[in-house]
Amino acid sequence: MPKIDILALIHSRYHSFTNTEKKVADYILENTKSVIYMSITDLADICDVGESSIFRFCKTLKLRGYQEFKIALANNNTLEYEMPQLSSKITMQDTIDELSSKILATTVNALTETHNLININDVSEAVDMIIKGDRIHFFGVGASLMTALDAKNKFMRITNKTECSIDSHLQIMSASLMTKNEVAVLISYSGSTKDTIEVAKVAKERGANIISITRFAKSPLTSYSDITLLCGANEGPLQGGSLSAKISQLYLLDLLYTEYFKRTNKESSNNKASTANAVIEKML
Numbered sequence: 001m002p003k004i005d006i007l008a009l010i011h012s013r014y015h016s017f018t019n020t021e022k023k024v025a026d027y028i029l030e031n032t033k034s035v036i037y038m039s040i041t042d043l044a045d046i047c048d049v050g051e052s053s054i055f056r057f058c059k060t061l062k063l064r065g066y067q068e069f070k071i072a073l074a075n076n077n078t079l080e081y082e083m084p085q086l087s088s089k090i091t092m093q094d095t096i097d098e099l100s101s102k103i104l105a106t107t108v109n110a111l112t113e114t115h116n117l118i119n120i121n122d123v124s125e126a127v128d129m130i131i132k133g134d135r136i137h138f139f140g141v142g143a144s145l146m147t148a149l150d151a152k153n154k155f156m157r158i159t160n161k162t163e164c165s166i167d168s169h170l171q172i173m174s175a176s177l178m179t180k181n182e183v184a185v186l187i188s189y190s191g192s193t194k195d196t197i198e199v200a201k202v203a204k205e206r207g208a209n210i211i212s213i214t215r216f217a218k219s220p221l222t223s224y225s226d227i228t229l230l231c232g233a234n235e236g237p238l239q240g241g242s243l244s245a246k247i248s249q250l251y252l253l254d255l256l257y258t259e260y261f262k263r264t265n266k267e268s269s270n271n272k273a274s275t276a277n278a279v280i281e282k283m284l
Helices: 006-016 019-030 040-047 051-060 066-075 096-117 120-132 143-155 168-176 194-205 243-263 265-278
Strands: 135-139 182-187 209-214 227-230
Touching (some): 006 066, 051 066, 096 243, 120 182, 135 168, 143 243, 168 194, 194 209, 209 243
Parallel strands (some): 135 182
């Protein structure tokens, strides 16, 4: 996408906007940097308009949707002295030592915020779902698929009831065959990924239990979720797949895994020994 001065474009078209679009434009112009980290649901709520109004606002600007709008906003020249594709705290002048410290601080902050967002009852209920479920399906696309595969790799060492399809077509087919005794764990930073939302919708229609791991408490994904676990990393539109977001998601998955192991200690211990012995010959 060619870089455009999105703020200048908003100013130039402001008088042609509807009253609703002007309300959205006013908030964006006054809160440019914070909007970069908002979901479409968050922006709609704070502007007191519908999500469809935000989408129409983006289309009025000749953009394909909200994500393209956020990319244009992050690329805007008001951030010319920062590196939004990395972090708003990292600059071109940073030394390796400074980069090391800033990346460490970002990671620690993401984990700390995730820890502070944890609802103990939700985690406990999620583990109960996973223990009682006949199958556990981990879903994600893009960078979140890598996290879902990590989750399958971890849980399959202690239980034989995990699944993770790597193709979006296979994922939706898998969801269409789920039952009320199965659990779908859906991972999406934004909670607005079309493929993941469609999987959630189909799994919900089948009566499956749904656990979502996402950044935003209000998003299209969470509307289908029985339990939502929030990760605390801020990721701009040019930072897709950032490690701080991934680490936050893995932290939550590790919490689910460890509590699952505790509650099924005998079975999990035996299974872990079996899977460990199975790969011994693969190592020197």
